[in-house]
Amino acid sequence: MSLFQHGSRDPRMYAVVKSRREPGADIRTVDKPTVGKGEVLVETKFTSICGTDVHIWDWNHWAEKRLKRLPIIFGHEFCGQVVEVGKGVKSVEVGDMVSAETHIVDGTCYQCRTGRMHICRDMKILGVDTDGVFAEYVKLPELNARKLPKGLDPRLGSLLEPLGNATFTVLPHDCEDDIKGKNVVVSGCGPIGLMAIPVLQVLGAKKIIALELKSEKVRFALAKDLGADLVLDAAINHGKLAEAVRQATEGNGADVALEMSGAAQALRHIFEMLTPGGRVSILGLYNDPVTLDINNLITFKSATVYGITGRRMFQTWDQMHRFLRKEEFRAKLSSIITHTLPIRDIAEGMHLIRTKQAAKVSLKPEW
Numbered sequence: 440m441s442l443f444q445h446g447s448r449d450p451r452m453y454a455v456v457k458s459r460r461e462p463g464a465d466i467r468t469v470d471k472p473t474v475g476k477g478e479v480l481v482e483t484k485f486t487s488i489c490g491t492d493v494h495i496w497d498w499n500h501w502a503e504k505r506l507k508r509l510p511i512i513f514g515h516e517f518c519g520q521v522v523e524v525g526k527g528v529k530s531v532e533v534g535d536m537v538s539a540e541t542h543i544v545d546g547t548c549y550q551c552r553t554g555r556m557h558i559c560r561d562m563k564i565l566g567v568d569t570d571g572v573f574a575e576y577v578k579l580p581e582l583n584a585r586k587l588p589k590g591l592d593p594r595l596g597s598l599l600e601p602l603g604n605a606t607f608t609v610l611p612h613d614c615e616d617d618i619k620g621k622n623v624v625v626s627g628c629g630p631i632g633l634m635a636i637p638v639l640q641v642l643g644a645k646k647i648i649a650l651e652l653k654s655e656k657v658r659f660a661l662a663k664d665l666g667a668d669l670v671l672d673a674a675i676n677h678g679k680l681a682e683a684v685r686q687a688t689e690g691n692g693a694d695v696a697l698e699m700s701g702a703a704q705a706l707r708h709i710f711e712m713l714t715p716g717g718r719v720s721i722l723g724l725y726n727d728p729v730t731l732d733i734n735n736l737i738t739f740k741s742a743t744v745y746g747i748t749g750r751r752m753f754q755t756w757d758q759m760h761r762f763l764r765k766e767e768f769r770a771k772l773s774s775i776i777t778h779t780l781p782i783r784d785i786a787e788g789m790h791l792i793r794t795k796q797a798a799k800v801s802l803k804p805e806w
């Protein structure tokens with residue numbers, strides 16, 4: 440229970456605010472956002488912590504370069520209830536449960552005009568460029584407030600942004616049949632890699648081979664629990680890894696490989712594991728430029744490579760809604776949430792992720 444009850448008419452609210460260019464953040468009261476034309480006000484019901492939030496909290500090199508505007512309320516993974524709509528809003532109403540598409544687009548650039556809004560040239564990111572969701576209320580453009588399937592557990596509702604990353608990495612084009620009967624390697628079992636496992640199962644993948652360091656105990660065990668057919672220790676010799684993948688795939692290698700680890704070595708290895716004519720999706724981000732034997736690993740293999748950012752707006756959201764209808768899918772997704780804390784303990788949540796004790800940490804709006 441919070442000490443103070445803030446009603447929806449109260450002009451102040453609690454928020455986690457990053458105000459200094461140094462590690463940490465403060466929980467304090469700030470002015471509640473006011474909605475303008477085409478915007479909605481949402482009361483947060485659940486939020487979850489993303490790797491990006493840990494970077495912002497810790498104030499690493501990326502955060503120092505990327506965050507322009509301080510103070511800022513950060514956080515972007517959430518689920519909440521619409522409490523107010525601005526003029527002209529048509530697609531959502533007061534009472535709707537929504538999650539956020541975190542890419543805030545201009546709607547007018549070349550990419551937006553040609554059906555590729557997720558790579559808008561004038562994109563702002565919720566909780567990075569604009570005030571985010573670690574607050575009692577958040578303001579969103581109507582387009583970014585995505586209605587949730589009726590009756591969805593709000594804790595799961597807070598996972599749709601990373602689930603959308605996983606879904607888009609699996610389905611870089613819209614052909615869902617593309618996974619049916621295919622052998623798929625998932626490299627890196629952080630929350631998004633883990634989420635890819637049930638997505639691949641729903642889509643009928645033949646074999647799912649997950650790669651993760653065995654020393655990452657929580658992730659490694661979860662990949663097994665989620666039902667990956669094979670979970671390999673990414674630390675073993677890469678010749679042995681490739682051999683294990685070949686053996687599991689009747690000597691062929693992977694049809695599809697998803698790189699979610701952000702480790703340069705892992706990127707090279709998955710190309711080696713790929714069957715000629717296979718495809719790779721890259722979601723992982725690398726600290727430095729990566730060298731790759733393009734002749735042998737891409738050209739002569741006739742491999743297709745997709746760079747993945749965000750979610751397809753909004754086909755990915757429709758795909759997730761379909762997956763979420765399946766009870767087993769929801770159960771697996773919720774098992775990726777290893778910890779649920781009141782948001783006033785957000786520092787502990789950051790610590791649990793930083794020290795690899797948690798997969799996903801979910802935060803209740805208890806200030």
Ligand SMILES: [Zn+2]
Nearest residue numbers: 489516600601
């Ligand atoms: Zn995220």
Ligand SMILES: [Zn+2]
Nearest residue numbers: 546548551559
């Ligand atoms: Zn645009």
